Amino acid sequence: MDQSSSFEGQLSALLPRLRRFAHALSRNAADADDLTQSTIERALRSRDQWQPGTRLDSWCYRIMRNLWIDTRRASARRDAREAPEEEGLKIGQDPRAAMDAALDLSRIMASMERLPDEQREVVALILIEGFGYREVSEMLGLPIGTVSSRLVRGRTALLTMVGDQ
Amino acid sequence: MNDEEKFFAWLDGELDPADAAAFGAKVETDPELSLLAAQHRALGSRLHAAFDPIAAAPIPERLQQAARPGADVVDLAAARRARLIPAIPQWTALAATLVIGVMVGTMIPSRSPAPVDVQGGTIYAAAALDHALDTQLASAPSGDVRIGISYRDRAGEVCRTFTQPSSSGLACRRDGRWQLKGLVATGGEGGDYRMAAGMDPALASLVDTTIVGEPFDQSREKAARDHGWR
Numbered sequence: 001m002d003q004s005s006s007f008e009g010q011l012s013a014l015l016p017r018l019r020r021f022a023h024a025l026s027r028n029a030a031d032a033d034d035l036t037q038s039t040i041e042r043a044l045r046s047r048d049q050w051q052p053g054t055r056l057d058s059w060c061y062r063i064m065r066n067l068w069i070d071t072r073r074a075s076a077r078r079d080a081r082e083a084p085e086e087e088g089l090k091i092g093q094d095p096r097a098a099m100d101a102a103l104d105l106s107r108i109m110a111s112m113e114r115l116p117d118e119q120r121e122v123v124a125l126i127l128i129e130g131f132g133y134r135e136v137s138e139m140l141g142l143p144i145g146t147v148s149s150r151l152v153r154g155r156t157a158l159l160t161m162v163g164d165q
Numbered sequence: 166m167n168d169e170e171k172f173f174a175w176l177d178g179e180l181d182p183a184d185a186a187a188f189g190a191k192v193e194t195d196p197e198l199s200l201l202a203a204q205h206r207a208l209g210s211r212l213h214a215a216f217d218p219i220a221a222a223p224i225p226e227r228l229q230q231a232a233r234p235g236a237d238v239v240d241l242a243a244a245r246r247a248r249l250i251p252a253i254p255q256w257t258a259l260a261a262t263l264v265i266g267v268m269v270g271t272m273i274p275s276r277s278p279a280p281v282d283v284q285g286g287t288i289y290a291a292a293a294l295d296h297a298l299d300t301q302l303a304s305a306p307s308g309d310v311r312i313g314i315s316y317r318d319r320a321g322e323v324c325r326t327f328t329q330p331s332s333s334g335l336a337c338r339r340d341g342r343w344q345l346k347g348l349v350a351t352g353g354e355g356g357d358y359r360m361a362a363g364m365d366p367a368l369a370s371l372v373d374t375t376i377v378g379e380p381f382d383q384s385r386e387k388a389a390r391d392h393g394w395r
Contacts, residue, residue, distance in 0.1 A: 012232040016220040019228070023219045033225055040231040108215045126177065127209050128216050133179050148170045155173070159208050 024124035119154030221370030
């Protein structure tokens with residue numbers, strides 16, 4: 001197996017996890033798969049920047065997170081330009097209201113969506129993807145104390161939102 | 166690190182062993198902290214139950230293609246334009262199959278006693294389900310509940326998958342009781358055991374993320390029962 005096939009093989013093997021992370025970040029399944037595809041394409045184009053011997057998964061997660069931040073910024077600009085009242089409309093038309101409130105699963109996913117971006121990414125990386133604080137601090141380029149405090153705020157808010165039935 | 170951050174660092178296994186032991190002892194004697202720890206552990210399980218099925222699901226063809234060397238890369242913008250169906254919130258698709266929580270009580274025919282018991286946000290097996298988990302071997306099915314596989318999880322507890330009319334699930338032995346880790350509505354009418362043939366992907370994923378080693382064979386399953394599932 002040469003270097004390139006092993007790189008692509010490893011990338012393929014990461015797809016399920018990358019997809020899960022994309023779903024935790026994104027608002028819907030289509031956006032999540034678009035994000036996963038962009039991440040794979042970017043990783044293939046930038047493969048020279050990955051240092052063999054370092055973790056490919058952390059490198060790919062970082063690419064995904066940065067692409068996601070870019071699209072969030074772009075859509076925030078678009079929203080501000082086109083639909084300043086969007087926030088109010090969204091509350092009025094929340095599809096969650098139509099869902100059976102008893103579905104814990106939908107509730108926890110919907111609650112994730114409502115977390116601020118900087119808390120959601122930390123919650124997803126540590127509580128779902130299983131990375132350690134230090135790994136996430138390196139991945140996101142943040143002090144470990146910032147990671148820790150965002151995680152506390154995020155998981156506390158989640159627990160309040162999903163309730164304790 | 167403030168006290169709150171230290172608590173969560175302890176919960177996440179981020180403290181060094183000496184600090185962790187000291188903090189663990191403190192939590193044990195503090196009912197409020199113990200409750201908080203239990204709530205946050207349950208939250209972690211629920212996050213896994215919600216998102217792990219995505220990692221267990223088949224990868225869409227276009228993503229597989231994108232990762233293949235020399236594959237024709239699908240133009241993302243074109244794919245977006247070609248998408249005729251508006252984006253569906255991700256959870257609606259999954260919510261249709263995986264149901265955890267208070268739905269549990271409503272999925273079971275009302276003539277039988279509730280097979281679950283909810284206490285402080287944790288769901289335990291009760292009645293016939295509890296009895297089956299306690300006594301039944303996969304090789305000797307009887308009654309409405311069928312046992313699938315049994316295994317030991319990362320916490321060292323025995324876990325068992327089961328199928329009952331219209332749902333299947335995973336329960337793990339904790340503190341002498343069967344705690345439900347997941348329950349999937351199979352949508353079948355009474356007596357439908359279609360899930361017995363193959364595990365639901367959501368459950369399979371739960372098993373995958375928690376199992377240590379191999380599922381029990383017949384003799385280990387029986388030995389575990391004879392030792393009270395400890």
